[in-house]
Amino acid sequence: MHAHVILAAGQGTRMKSRLPKVLHPLLGKPMLHYALEAALALKPEKLVVVVGHGGEVVAEALKGYPVEVAWQKEQLGTAHALLQAESLLKGFPGPFLVTQGDTPLLTPETLKALLERVAAGAGMALLTVELADPTGYGRILREGEKVLANVEEKDAAPEVKAIREVNAGAYAFDGFLFQALREVKNENAAREYYLPDLIAIYRAHGKRVEAVRGVAEEALGVNTREELARVEGVLLKRLRAEWMGKGVRMILPETIYLEPSVELAPDVTLWPGVVLKGKTRIGEGCEVGAYAVLEDTVLEPGAKVQAHTVAQGAHLHGGASAGPFARLRPGAVLMEEVHVGNFVEVKNSLLHKGVKAGHLAYLGDAEVGAGTNIGAGVITANYDGKRKHKTEIGKKAFIGSNSVLVAPVRVGDRALVGAGSVITQDVPEGALAVARERQKNLEGYALRKLGEG
């Protein structure tokens, strides 16, 4: 049984952003959610998040998580932040885990190792890592295996700056924590109350402090945009490796972006530059062409998306294909064997089995019957300036190129619409509708104009 506190009140000045640092997204999720999920994996008795800078928005992002929020009104340092959680943890005997909202790669296994040290009698345990470039992190002072203190970058003399073992910002404490916190002073370069000062304070009380040595990657803290990109790169690499392990083929994997919420089946092929977001689900054997962007889109087994297609909230059934350069918007449903080709936009429309719309069309708020052919340049004019209306097209109909179907309108089964028509009235089943000026040929007119006739 333990309690967990996540510190997330800092401003994140170095991000140079209006958005609070801990809400910057990593693969579509706020950075803070990674810290939350690592914490929740160990089922803490209580989970407290300390918010402050941009606190209202941060608290909003915590909705739905079993957490309590503590406020740090002024950002006076990490020790001061932790102290703000005290009243919510009154009477809780410990142990306590403390992590930072800006350290998203920490794993539950590491947190567990910290807790185990405290269970085994240490007063405090902290995660340390060796970094090739320790700049910006707190340096760990040791005497052999004994951890003596932490020195922040701002307070470090050159020989201390040369130390490459750093504080990763993850700690476990026994029940002495809040008493010890009161002893932290702000006599340092930043005039802040430093949480890692607890190392020296615990030791001064004769308590054992232990360091758990972790892998460098896990400790990556996000203070700058560059570090955000680096962490996102690590998460992406892990995710790609996981899916390739499950049978997904990625061509130039380092160019592929995907989010943790995406689901892929074995034998899916992803070409370079593919972007997969949200609740996208791709079935067995499907292929996604180069530079396609799919968000909340479902590809049933056997569906295919070709290069440069952009889809959001679309559903493609087996044998359906879209692209290259197709645009599928929310509610686009392509049943079996449907083909939507280049520069065709489909929104909130159901295309039944075998519909073909090969080129340059707009289908919005439409239902198109099985086997119908939509010619190049066909437009469903669904908007009258005030409201959206529906276009219904029957089975095996043929809509000639460059026709406009002014909704609400219905074209019956097997009907034919002549190219270039503007259809404002229903077309009966099996009829031919032509709604344009009949062609006139004026014999010799052009030659006379040229003075040759």
Ligand code: UD1
């Ligand atoms: C901190 C550690 C440093 C460690 C590094 C690891 C301190 C003093 N330093 O430095 O030893 O190597 O993390 O990533 O702890 N926060 C608050 N309230 C505050 C200040 C900060 O809630 O008043 C929160 C921030 O939102 C952030 C975390 O605490 O999530 C760490 O703060 P930050 O300013 O990023 O500390 P670092 O300089 O990175």
Ligand code: CA
């Ligand atoms: Ca930090």
